[in-house]
Amino acid sequence: MSFKNIALVTGSNKGIGYEIIKALLESDKPYHVFMGSRSLERGQEAAATLQKECADSSNTVEVIEVDISSDSSIAKAFEIVKASVGRIDTLINNAGITKDLDHIRGKVSLRESLTGSYDVNVAGTHVMTFTFMPLLLQSTDPRLIFITGLGTFDQCARGNFPLPPLERGWPKKMEFETVGYRCTKTALNMLMLDYHYKLRKDGVKVWCVGPGFLATDLGDAREMVAAQGAGHPSIGGRMVRSVVEGERDADTGKMWHSKFVDPATVTAALDYFEVSYAMPVKPLSLIHAGSMRDLISASEARILKTDYSSSNPRTLEGLALKVAEEIMDVNKDINLADMEVVRGMRSSIIGVLRQNISLSRHQPPKEPVLDVDALFKDAMNSKSSREAKRARIN
Template identity: 35%
Template sequence: MSSPQTILMTGGNRGIGYYTLQALVQSPNPYILILTSRTLSAAEKACSTLSSLPPANPSTTLIPVALDVTSDDSIAALVSRLAELKITKLDALVNNAGIAMDAALRGTNPSPAEIREAFVKTMDTNVAGPHLLTTALLPLLESGDGEPRSRVLFVTSGLGSIEEASKPDSPYAFVDAPAYRSSKAALNMVMVLLGKKIEGKGVNVWACCPGFCVTELGGSDAGKAEMGAKTPEEGAVVIVGILEGRREGDVGKVVNVEGGVEGVYGW
């Protein structure tokens, strides 16, 4: 019987993160799933709900942990908590937690201060947070012999592709979300630079786009399905595929799954 893989998911209490963990709970493979949320109560509630599902593998376990990626103290507390739990190795880190503030500003004639706040908070959560968290967890991800042993995923968006934004016929060309889109373009760069920094240390990196999904990110779910949005279960497919080893040929790229077809976004 194979040993459980240990996976840490940020923002795992709802949306894409939650449904990715649900898919892993229902996988025949064994996992130790560390679910983080900004509050411990939200993480515990999500773990309780997921634990009520019949696991496909009885060895799979869920661990709730509080984490605010915008707080250095919270990141340090997470590292300490993992040590308390005697977790000395991570097989995967999924940087999923993120925010989108642009939608709340549309049609409101926002002030310069409000626009600046949207950029600063979005960049802090979507870029600086994942970078600092990943750096803090590298000792648990790296292997001494350099063999690929672990995976780091950055959940991004096709909206962050400058190539797609430059195409006049792209469905992403005219989506008005400058703070969010800029943050995802920056996150893709974080992924590339991390890949260079840890080359030969046994860690593979990806940025992955779940696509436009019916989640709470960026505002209410209402109307998103009518606009062609995927279910969060469908969006989780690309993350599960990486975690289960089906995208090893796309290391260091921005990957997606659209209409059941695996693809790669340009920069």
């Protein structure tokens, strides 16, 4: 056991946590992973499934019961791990909840929707980390990872906000809400920074990892978010594994948010556009404002030419944002007031890419499912209509 990297992942019997463990088990590096689960029974069922899925792996998984909302549960888990292996090399704080949808469904009060999430996502994570720190400091290469996201000011300020424009009036009619969850993740980012600065002389590498918009059971809304274009949780698993295995060591003390796309995805996109439209990728200098198709290709070309060795791009959502940024760059008459146009296009762009690109085989479908030129024209017509309306008012 001493030669293996010993990792502990909280909240890992399903969702992103499950995929993190799966990614570690599939690694060619040696791991023994503690699967933290509130329910020992559900954890054992998940571990059995993992062992079948990773039957060829020599890496191992062990279930440990831990509920991070309970101090006594955390303390008990600590004693078990201490007696078993005496150290951990990597602590991955993945466990988290949201009560926002419970509030919308009338199950909890507005106050409870916020305090309930804070108790687990912030207080629980802090107590878990604080308690297990003596075991982490026994490692020769200690790593501390917080799973975060939807709480970054820079992303939200640039228009990557998880809400469409809402109608006037109060209260707003909401079918999906994440405000409490987002606030806890913002707090978690600060918690990461606090540990980063406190542990610098101890040699502990600390990160926040935001795996992006993924389809998990968070808030019992897997089907809803999947329909909105959420990616597979395995994206998060691979991201975290890359941090554990040293690919982000230059970025310790930072928040790594899934923003760009996997190079393989970009290659698939290039294949699709070149084969389906017989259109080679054009350099940025040849781009014209009238074609969304050209803009997408320009984004792909820029991504391919850029060295992302320090940011390891992953998701389609990032490509959609990159396309939106290209629209802003090329169409100089679009200003920040028109960011709602760009935001509105992002979900459609994601839909275009998801439906038109075969990610597994890198083969295009027989025919396109959406006219991307029409998509661009509709967005610009919408912009022109609003400008005309403002002109009439003035």
